[in-house]
Amino acid sequence: MNPLIPLFVVIPLAGAFLIMILGRFIRELNKYFASLILLVLVILSIYSLATTGENLSLYKVGGWEPVNKIPIGIYMVMDGFTVIVLCIINVIGFLSAFYSISYIKRYTAENYFYALFCLMVAGMNGVVLSGDLFNIFVFLEISVISSYALVAFGVEKNELEASFKYQVLGGLASFLILYGIGFIYWKTKTLNIADIKEVFNAGYDKSYYLFVQILMLSGFGLKAAIIPFHAWLPDAHSSAPSPISAMLSGVLIKAVGIYVIIRLFFNMFAVSEGMSVLITTLGTLSMVIGVFLAIGQWDIKRLLAYHSISQMGYVVMSVGIGMILVSRGARPEIASLAIAGGIFHLINHAAFKGLLFLNAGAIEYTIGTRDLKEMGGLAKSMPATSATSFIASMSISGIPPFNGFFSKLIIIIAAIMAKFYLLALLAVIVSIVTLASFLKFQRYAFFNKTDNKNENHIKEVPFPMVFSMVVLSILCVLLSLLAFPEIREAVLTPAIDILMDPGKYSSQITGI
Amino acid sequence: MIVYWLCFILFLVGLYGVITRRNLVKIAISLSIMEFSTFLFFALVGYIDGGVAPIVDPADPVKAYVDPLPQALVLTAIVIGLATTSMLMAVIIRLYRKYGTFDIREIKNLRG
Numbered sequence: 345m346n347p348l349i350p351l352f353v354v355i356p357l358a359g360a361f362l363i364m365i366l367g368r369f370i371r372e373l374n375k376y377f378a379s380l381i382l383l384v385l386v387i388l389s390i391y392s393l394a395t396t397g398e399n400l401s402l403y404k405v406g407g408w409e410p411v412n413k414i415p416i417g418i419y420m421v422m423d424g425f426t427v428i429v430l431c432i433i434n435v436i437g438f439l440s441a442f443y444s445i446s447y448i449k450r451y452t453a454e455n456y457f458y459a460l461f462c463l464m465v466a467g468m469n470g471v472v473l474s475g476d477l478f479n480i481f482v483f484l485e486i487s488v489i490s491s492y493a494l495v496a497f498g499v500e501k502n503e504l505e506a507s508f509k510y511q512v513l514g515g516l517a518s519f520l521i522l523y524g525i526g527f528i529y530w531k532t533k534t535l536n537i538a539d540i541k542e543v544f545n546a547g548y549d550k551s552y553y554l555f556v557q558i559l560m561l562s563g564f565g566l567k568a569a570i571i572p573f574h575a576w577l578p579d580a581h582s583s584a585p586s587p588i589s590a591m592l593s594g595v596l597i598k599a600v601g602i603y604v605i606i607r608l609f610f611n612m613f614a615v616s617e618g619m620s621v622l623i624t625t626l627g628t629l630s631m632v633i634g635v636f637l638a639i640g641q642w643d644i645k646r647l648l649a650y651h652s653i654s655q656m657g658y659v660v661m662s663v664g665i666g667m668i669l670v671s672r673g674a675r676p677e678i679a680s681l682a683i684a685g686g687i688f689h690l691i692n693h694a695a696f697k698g699l700l701f702l703n704a705g706a707i708e709y710t711i712g713t714r715d716l717k718e719m720g721g722l723a724k725s726m727p728a729t730s731a732t733s734f735i736a737s738m739s740i741s742g743i744p745p746f747n748g749f750f751s752k753l754i755i756i757i758a759a760i761m762a763k764f765y766l767l768a769l770l771a772v773i774v775s776i777v778t779l780a781s782f783l784k785f786q787r788y789a790f791f792n793k794t795d796n797k798n799e800n801h802i803k804e805v806p807f808p809m810v811f812s813m814v815v816l817s818i819l820c821v822l823l824s825l826l827a828f829p830e831i832r833e834a835v836l837t838p839a840i841d842i843l844m845d846p847g848k849y850s851s852q853i854t855g856i
Numbered sequence: 857m858i859v860y861w862l863c864f865i866l867f868l869v870g871l872y873g874v875i876t877r878r879n880l881v882k883i884a885i886s887l888s889i890m891e892f893s894t895f896l897f898f899a900l901v902g903y904i905d906g907g908v909a910p911i912v913d914p915a916d917p918v919k920a921y922v923d924p925l926p927q928a929l930v931l932t933a934i935v936i937g938l939a940t941t942s943m944l945m946a947v948i949i950r951l952y953r954k955y956g957t958f959d960i961r962e963i964k965n966l967r968g
Contacts (some may be wrong), residue, residue, distance in 0.1 A: 485936045492943055496950070502965050504951045511944050511965075512874060512883060518940070519890045522933060523897065529926065530901045579966045596922065752904055 346401035348349040349420045349473055351388060352430065354482075356466035360459045367455025375445045378458035382438035382465065389430045396427045398838050398850045402475070413854050415536045419475035421853060424838025425680040428687065429472045429603050435819075436594045437465045440495045440587035443702055443812035445707060446805065447587055451497060457585075460497075463490040464591065466558055468599040475853065477525045477537045481518070484567070484600050488514050491596060495584045502778030506576075506583035513576040517566030524559035527552070537612045538853035543848075544614060545848060557619055560608055568601020570660060571630035572837055574653050578637075581652065582645035582714075586705020589645060593652040594698035598690055602656060606686075610670075611842070611849040613688055614817045617671040623765075631657025634775045639784075644704045647785065648697065651740065656776060661771070662686035662755040664760055670844065672784040678761045680840045684832065685754035687839055692823055696739040699816035702731035706805045706813065716788040723790040725802040728810045730790045737786055739820045741779035747820055750827035859900060866893035873930045882893045884941065891937045895930045902926030 360383040400423040406731030408417025422430075441461060442513040448457055467487025474480045492514065496507035529535060531552065532543040544553070562573070569577035577597070585697050609615065641647040663686035669679035706729045707722065708714050723730040739746035742753075752775055759768035796806070804810065825831050840847055870893060873886025902923035910921040948958070955963050 354954055489939050489943055495945055504947055505963055507947050515887045515940055519894050520896045525899050526901055821881050
């Protein structure tokens with residue numbers, strides 16, 4: 345029993361309600377309060393990252409002990425992979441909340457904003473920590489319902505339209521997931537992921553198994569916006585307020601989409617070759633198509649949103665390569681390298697895409713437009729925004745000293761070593777196209793001269809926004825340290841071990 | 857077995873509605889149909905022919921109890937469904953105020 349685990353859900357959940365109540369009486373308090381809550385969570389998650397290591401710790405809600413080694417209560421599980429995603433959620437969440445202190449002033453009803461923000465974080469923490477399928481669904485709904493409301497927060501035409509699209513596709517995804525959970529419960533009579541794994545090990549009906557896998561993949565694929573399911577993402581991510589875009593793109597699609605796909609397909613279903621080829625194909629498609637959809641965009645936030653699809657494609661492709669190798673049972677060291685590349689890129693993407701969306705928000709905050717054609721020459725008047733966005737752009741396009749380079753390098757090396765030469769080539773090409781697209785962003789936004797009349801009025805954004813952007817850009821540089829073997833062993837290896845070893849997760853949970 | 861197929865067909869009816877209808881409210885209704893077919897499926901999973909409510913009475917041993925867990929899950933899911941539906945309806949009302957129409961073909965600011 346690890347008493348820290350439920351705090352990740354309880355603190356933001358209680359915070360959301362406190363903000364609603366206190367916000368009625370004390371107007372100035374609520375905005376700092378949200379940042380404070382998330383700061384506590386950041387400290388907790390970094391502490392967990394430092395202490396967890398190879399261990400797997402459990403929290404049994406209500407203290408229900410297993411009967412005959414069959415879990416009957418609700419389990420919350422924390423292992424090496426969970427803590428990494430928890431750190432991403434809470435660090436990006438804290439920086440976005442701190443950024444919002446200045447940014448959100450132009451909207452009304454600030455306390456609703458912070459309450460929804462805390463609810464979203466609570467939901468995502470819950471999804472990541474939950475050890476059984478139905479709680480994944482419940483927490484997923486908590487986080488996506490608050491994100492529906494946050495996307496529509498501006499209540500103008502575009503925001504409402506984007507939110508409607510997001511809700512219809514999100515609802516569809518939720519029902520597919522619920523249907524899949526129903527099917528799994530029908531045959532296995534249990535909802536605990538570890539226990540389901542044990543039941544499946546004893547034997548299953550093949551066509552039924554495939555149907556459940558397809559239901560789960562399409563449901564969570566819709567949440568993760570992998571390419572055939574991506575239609576909602578560019579609208580929703582570009583219409584939301586910028587700190588929320590940073591949360592949606594940087595965290596939400598990972599926590600409720602990619603994380604659950606990886607967790608279920610490695611730790612619950614037996615890794616099969618057909619399914620892993622399908623996942624790799626979907627990942628490659630989103631990587632390639634996403635970047636070509638992005639290149640023609642002139643709205644900065646839409647451009648960034650399409651790049652999110654493309655970068656998530658890298659993660660899914662790399663993890664898929666790892667799955668193919670695991671299913672063949674050959675060369676585990678390359679499989680673990682591929683999965684390491686995927687998880688490393690997942691961490692990096694949170695840092696640089698969060699930063700890019702915050703930059704886009706800063707530009708929109710100062711000059712009031714998101715159209716690249718109407719910008720220009722901002723480098724002189726907004727030095728901090730310009731510098732940080734340069735770091736993020738170089739990071740996402742994979743230029744050496746920054747983190748994006750190392751994760752892409754690992755992915756490409758893993759693909760070559762696994763003899764997927766075409767995928768390695770595509771990854772390089774997509775990276776070059778990404779660079780082109782971000783050079784366009786840099787040139788039009790910061791360096792191009794325009795005859796902007798009110799250029800003298802443009803000045804740097806307030807301190808909280810600058811602070812968040814600078815911290816994230818420092819993270820962009822620091823995260824490249826993860827490429828070094830010693831640090832990688834400490835952080836990434838526990839996560840990979842729990843994914844690679846099919847029996848480890850379930851035997852540890854049912855054995856305790 | 858046939859009842860499971862009917863339940864899945866109901867799910868597909870809802871999916872068909874979401875894809876083909878042009879009216880925002882009808883899309884919301886189709887989503888609700890999908891939602892309730894899922895709930896129905898859960899209730900069917902727990903159902904046992906001739907089973908009774910799972911209240912154990914030592915004086916009267918009964919062979920078959922229905923499974924109470926899916927019912928608890930459905931109750932939770934209904935509450936979540938209420939939240940999603942009301943959220944969707946709130947956005948639809950706002951959309952109607954902005955655009956003056958429920959027709960999805962005329963609500964197309966976002967493209968590309």
